[in-house]
Amino acid sequence: MRVTFTANGKPVEADDVWEGESLLYVLRERVGLPGSKNACEQGECGSCTVYLDGVPVCSCLVAAGQVQDREVRTVEGLTDENGELGLVQQAFVDAGAVQCGFCTPGLLVQTDALLDQDAQPSDNDIREALSGNLCRCTGYEKIMDAVRLASARKCAGKGASE
């Protein structure tokens, strides 16, 4: 089948898609967006998290056909038009929250969604919001640092513009 949707603001089209393919597979193997990761492919690890019509989902659990005419935003879409790192991406780099980095794309999308809802989450809020994203390298401490840093920068940025 053919699937057409919007990925990071651009129209994309995938041909010869087998009905059993996931959105994750289509993104990674058919439309050149391998940033979303394939760690468990059963919705447990969160490393494939993308926005689907603005809502974070595990793209491994979404059948490709379900995204027809819908909007997908991936980790690649968190970078601005000039290729500069987005606020959450920069905070993860600065805080040392990236080791192997395989969990990072999913955590970035989930953190972006969290801070959109609540720019100043408590530590417990952060832990709850990210509890569906497994990381095996960091012990999560630097990820907590990164989210706090992104939150602080986001609030400071808001303060400056107001």
Next chain:
Amino acid sequence: MSARTIQGQKNLQNINQASKDGIGGSPLRPDGNLKVKGEFAYSSDMWHEDMLWGTALRSPHPRATILSVDISEALKVPGVYAVLTHQDIPGSKYYGLEIQDQPALAIDKVRYHGEAIALVAADHPETARRAVKKIKVEYEVLTPIVTEEQCLDPGTYGYVHEPHEYKSHAYGNICHEQRLVSGLGVTDEVRALADVIVSGDYEVGMQDQAFLGPESGLAVPAEDGGIDLYVATQWLHVDREQMAPVLDLPEEKVRLTLAGVGGAFGGREDISMQIHACLLAQHTGKPVKIVYARDESFYGHVHRHPARMHYEHGATRDGKLVFADCRIVLDGGAYASASPAVVGNAASLGHGPYVIPNVKMHAIALYSNNPSCGAMRGFGAVQAAFGYESQMDKLAAELGLDPVELRQLNTMSEGDYMPTGQQIDSPAPVADLLRRAKEMPLPPPLDTAHLDVRQLPGALSNTSHGEGIVRGVGYSVGIKNVGFSEGFDDYSTARVRLEVIGGEPVAMVHTAMAEVGQGGVTVHAQIARTELGVEQVTIHPANTEVGSAGSTSASRQTYMTGGAVKLAAEAVKRALIEKGRRRYGWTHDDITLAGGKVVSARSGALVSMVDLLGDEAIDLTREHHHRPTVPFDKETGQGFGHVQYTFCANRAVVDVDVELGLVKVVELTAVQDVGKALNPLSVVGQIQGGCTQALGLAVMEEIIVRDGKVRNASFTDYLIPTILDTPPIPVEILELPDPHAPYGLRGVGEAPTVSATPSIVAAIRNATGLALNRIPVRPEHLTTELPG
């Protein structure tokens, strides 16, 4: 000596200004931007025009004779390009890290659940999976040999490998064993010297590395008849050494390049899909990509050895250890993998960082029809630490002593001797690590007035509002070796090139080191900056064009390959200064490199590197060998077997819901001597990550194997700690230089994984009064076990 506490927000202050730092700073990862943009190319992201997808047929039985394999129906599936069995292997059919006992594809029998029997290449991964299901295998299913009793009675239960099938298997179902005796050993006379004796039987479940990036890679057949493999691994050269004979190619025609690695933790030390992808590529003449699904990953790599251990310790009334006796039985599963070295570690480190006058030890690894076990972070030292640290708590209770005090009465220091007879010839501040762990401020007690369920055992399951919750505190300390041991020369190679690019001096570092997430690439750049006084450093992709870097394991890469980068950079520095001396006739004896210039400490800048280098590049390669070690004596275990030792102490604070058996680790403190923190941010990250894997082993993680069958090969059923399960992990770092090591550094990655598990179990015992002799501790252990 300096100590510093690095935790929480404090880390963030120093980050931005240090972006181009040398050693001791925390510059940011060179691959960080690519990783957060989603542009870093992991092994599973590899793509090639016209590539095929490979997959394997795996055995559903742990032990069976293969009567026939019929691939004809699979070959008829449209889109299938090849179906291969062992009969299609051009070269040697066996490989292995230490013993070549593993067939690349099963030959006439299968020895574990998940063993690969046949391969398929097709134009879509689903086509390959469907074709696999069309392969017809006739099995004669045999009763698997799975328990210690069965393994040790081959006359009744049979052999996993027939006797003398391979030269190294003369021991029947014992893969490897190591004995050790020191002092007077442990006899009735020695026992009589002790006022108190405590003993215990301890068990450790099978832990999985559970790295997130699945085994994967892309094999591309080359025009010269060779093959190029882009793969996630821990050691490119040892992969090649095992692959070339199977592919019937000379090593130089098997070229490996490291693709992005999504974590490793020991699980990529063995071959997984490397040979399979290359066989399919050779056979089809097309590029072949293999990406394991998570269940296949559980079948496709070795795990941490499950262990059964018996410990006996004797002490005087005032708490001085008199003797220790131990037997450790490790289940190595179907194939040897790294079992011999794991046994060596268990035997030599299995009595912990303590001075014990009389010691006996017997460690063995079994062959069984359980999944193969090999390397995982902590490598033989983890299992033993749960045993000896449980014993220390038991002994303290018996003597009425504080558990930390009892340990401090017996901890080793520099100048003391290991039970192997090896003298500790660099700092070993074991008692001090424990003191510091104890002196760290405790977290506040549970605030019952302002409870947040997310902080409680059961968390979002909303199982308690504070009732039935008991707090406990526990301590532990552990010892780990750094680098390969027992006479193995695991040298590292580095190539450093200095030249002018775009009007600036630029250093390029080229090694075959597998960057698996640990941050070795960051450290290599820091070393080059420090030694060469340049800001711009590029890291060449890791491949087999340069000499071996050894494995990214055994906490060894900064020591070994970092040391090689240092040697190569120093050689480049000498060559550059010599060039200047020849050109300018300098006679200064205080010349060094700094800020892009050749400088004299007394006379100032002599010339810029740009002017001195001109169009010339200085390009030198050096090998770094650690000091030699020797194998342990088979019977006495004596010998200078290890390169370096590393120590970590922990304090765990837990809340236990004693009614439901649920545990919340509230805080996990770590204090570790790292010799010299080359990159403090990364060092803390390693320690926190290592502690978290130890937490997983303490209360969550186990591959459940019943009658040889794996029951939980998924992240739905094999649980690793989430961010909600993981507590704050305050880290205190000591920097006591080791005079034998580059920059005085001490390997970091494994010590916390060795030491932290027992502290958590001790804390749970402290809260519940239960014996808890098995890890992981499960809810049913807490609600049905009898007090210890």
